[in-house]
Amino acid sequence: MPFQIRVAETAGFCFGVRKALDKLLEIRNRTHGPVRTLGPLIHNEQVLEALKNRSVDELLPDEDVSGKHVILRAHGVTPDTRDVLKSRDAVICDATCPKVAQVQAIVKKYAQKGYPVIIIGDKGHAEVDGLLGYAGDRGRVVTGPAAAEMLEGGSRVCVVAQTTQDLQVFNETVAIIKEKFDECFEFNTICDATYERQEETRLLAVQSDAMVIVGGRNSANTKRLYEIAAPHCRSVMIQSASGLDPGFFKDVRRVGVTAGASTPAWVIRDVVDRIHAIGWQHSGRLPDRMYHCVRFLTMSHLTWAAGAAMGYAALMQVVAERPLWNVALIMLLLFWIWRIRGHRLNPHIDLGLTVAASIAAVLPLIIATKIHPAISASAALYFVSMMLTRLFLNDCLNVQADRIAGYRTLPVLLGDRCIPWVSGLTITVMLATSVVLIVMKPVPPAYGLLAAPILNLYCFRFLMRQPEWLTLRANLTLDMPFWFTALSVYILSWFS
Ligand code: F3S
DSSP states (O other), X not given: OOOEEEEOTTOSOOHHHHHHHHHHHHHHHXXXXXXXXXXXXXXXXXXXXXXXXXXXXXXXXXXXXTTOEEEEOTTOOOHHHHHHHHHTTOEEEEOOOHHHHHHHHHHHHHHHTTOOEEEESOTTOHHHHHHHHHHGGGEEEEOSHHHHHTOOOEEEEEEEEOTTOOHHHHHHHHHHHHHHEEEEEEOOOOOHHHXXXXXXXXXXXXXXXXXXXEOOTTOHHHHHHHHHHTTTSEEEEESSGXXXXXXXXXXOOEEEEEEOTTOOHHHHHHHHHHXXXXXXXXXXXXXXXXXHHHHHHHHTTHHHHHHHHHHHHHHHHHHTSSOOHHHHHHHHHHXXXXXXXXXXXXHHHHHHHHHHHHHXXXXXXXXXXXXXXXXXXXHHHHHHHHHHHHHHHXXXXXXXXXXXXXXXXXXXXXXXXXXXXXXXXXXXHHHHHHHHHHHHSOSHHHHGGGHXXXXXXXXXXXXXXXXXXXXXXXHHHHHHHHHHHHHHHHHHHTTO
């Protein structure tokens, strides 16, 4: 039996990392010169590598920054560092997470009032170093309850937490500090995103036989997720799918997957794919072969091209009363070659080719068979919208990776807000044209055309709800409307 895999809903980029990346990419797309980040923008090697390919790199200690864009990362920096950059004429872009900025403001306020400030966090972590800069000579880092025991007491103190701190550690440490100081102003500055991620990890670990935690080896919040999961079940922390050892899953049924705040969706998706493959491998030779066969057909776009050809034949069966299998076969080949070659094409070409190929495939044939122009036009529009929906939703699967790598696919160009509107529009066109075809060609097979818009609506909801990391299932789901439309039309043909 394959594994039951559950991916945490909170896995992947947090709000602060997403915002920092968006800012950086906005500058990258707007400017031509090199862009520099002060330290690694996030703790993830794959993202840093992709950014490096786009001339976004870490600032070197003795590098001339005059006129260069320098991004201050989500962890924030000390006020001194900011001043030095300003004095060297750098164009500063502040991508400090708003939640970190709030903690900096608290530290600054209490340090100015003369309070000693204790930061419960990791010594040497960029965020903690930044906070120390705001505390001046009043700051002190305490890593946990054991370190708190060593503190000398006093009259008053301000206590904050590193935003990715574990709540339990924070509470225990504060309890000890309170015993040592007469007056303690404590601020639970652990960010909500971190808290929710940690709680979900705890729950998932309790319900799983094994936990896989994905994230950079220097990522403090990923390490913490591992520490939370490890007492509850067999756990492993990896950077990417290549770090998975099949032996780790021996005698395992339920696998939980979570990831740190700077882990991109495509890395999590690769890990889930690999766990699936290991699960089928453990299930025996035949299921393993079948899995790889389905995977090959789907990932090579063959199921899509064949489905599109079947959908085309079904449409022709409705409007021209013959399936035109020979044309469908040619289309299968054309669509397949185009899609495997055309992956990541310029969106204008991608869009233009979809429309041109669909119209070229439908209109002349319909006209040759002397069909009413309204039926011809509806059939062409139906097919174009069906193809466009598949193309668009498929590109939505990779939108995060494409944005970082600089690919200009349609969802990247249109932006997150437009995705529901564009999908809604193409699905509505599909629905409207299928209704027109049903009215003008009132035969039972025509009702089969309704399968595509209805299933595409499901695909859309599925993709919006599901995270981006379900490659195989998502691709199969996207191919479904073509296959089911063809099936429905042919089943209904038996009744006509
Ligand atoms: Fe900000 Fe919390 Fe992420 S502090 S950077 S949203 S983990």
